[in-house]
Each structure stands twice: as structure tokens, then as C-alpha cells.
Amino acid sequence: MPAVLRHLHYRTDADALVVSLDSDGSLSHQPAHDEPDGRAPKCRLCRFREMIDEVQESLRPRAGRGPIETAIGLAVPAIEAWCLVPSEHRVSENEWNLGLQGGKPPYTKEQLKIWTYGMSRPSLEEETRRIVEWVRRIVDEGKQPQLEKLFPSGFGTLARDVRAW
Ligand SMILES: [Zn+2]
Numbered sequence: 001m002p003a004v005l006r007h008l009h010y011r012t013d014a015d016a017l018v019v020s021l022d023s024d025g026s027l028s029h030q031p032a033h034d035e036p037d038g039r040a041p042k043c044r045l046c047r048f049r050e051m052i053d054e055v056q057e058s059l060r061p062r063a064g065r066g067p068i069e070t071a072i073g074l075a076v077p078a079i080e081a082w083c084l085v086p087s088e089h090r091v092s093e094n095e096w097n098l099g100l101q102g103g104k105p106p107y108t109k110e111q112l113k114i115w116t117y118g119m120s121r122p123s124l125e126e127e128t129r130r131i132v133e134w135v136r137r138i139v140d141e142g143k144q145p146q147l148e149k150l151f152p153s154g155f156g157t158l159a160r161d162v163r164a165w
Pocket of ligand 1: 033039040043044046
């Protein structure tokens with residue numbers, strides 16, 4: 001990712017970089033992590049922000065332009081959970097965290113893939129095609145507020161980053 005950010009900064013006219021990370025088994029990002037000095041070293045999103053800051057500080061200013069804006073999200077446990085917001089499946093950070101606390105995750109990453117793509121190992125092309133379809137559905141059905149409500153930490157953070165540009 002440092003190389004990607006450097007490339008965007010020096011070699012393109014990109015204004016922004018949006019990244020969504022899968023949390024897998026890592027700690028969920030919490031609103032308290034957004035407070036000054038609140039970053040959590042075990043949180044994947046916080047570590048990623050740290051890395052972005054270090055790279056940004058090492059870059060020479062671009063003539064007439066500010067630094068690349070960034071927005072980072074943490075999908076719990078994977079981005080397919082966000083895609084499934086318009087579906088009948090009960091997916092949310094709360095469902096996931098409650099399940100983990102009870103020692104039984106409410107779904108697996110493989111299950112999310114099957115619900116999202118109709119198969120557990122889609123090709124990259126199929127995965128991309130289906131993800132774009134789900135995102136269009138979220139937009140067409142006006143589900144963005146629900147997405148932010150169901151995933152307040154991981155998606156809410158990304159949305160707040162974008163609004164702050
Ligand atoms: Zn965090």
C-alpha cells in the first residue's frame with residue numbers, strides 16, 4: 001500500500017484513495033479509536049491509518065495540490081457482509097460481535113461468499129461483477145443509511161472520512 005500511495009501521489013492526478021479492509025479475526029474498530037491518541041495497535045484499521053500517515057509525511061508536496069485524501073473502512077468480518085445489507089440475511093457488526101462474544105460467530109466468511117456470489121470460490125471477474133451489482137442495489141434501494149447503521153464502526157468510519165474531504 002505505501003507503494004500505491006506514492007504512485008498515486010507522484011504519478012497520477014488522483015485526488016483520493018478509498019480502501020476497505022476485511023477485519024477477519026482482528027479487533028473491530030471503535031469510535032474511541034478516532035479520539036486523539038485513541039488508536040489501537042491491535043486494530044487493523046488503526047494500524048493502516050498509522051501507515052498512511054507515515055507515508056504521507058514522507059512525500060514531497062505536489063505542485064499546486066494538497067495531499068491525496070484517504071478514506072479507510074474495516075469490513076467485519078469481510079466486505080461481503082456490507083454487500084448483503086439489501087438481502088434477507090441478518091448481517092451487522094452487532095450480530096458479528098455478539099456471536100463472537102458467545103463463542104459462536106453468526107456466519108462464516110465462506111457463508112458470506114455463498115450468499116453474495118452463489119459460490120464460495122468465484123473468479124475475480126465474477127466476484128467483481130457481483131459486488132458491483134450489490135453496490136448498485138444498495139444505491140438504487142437507498143440503503144446507504146442502513147449500511148452505515150448496521151456497520152457503524154467499520155463503514156461509518158469510511159463514510160465520515162469521505163464527508164471530511
Ligand atoms: Zn481502530
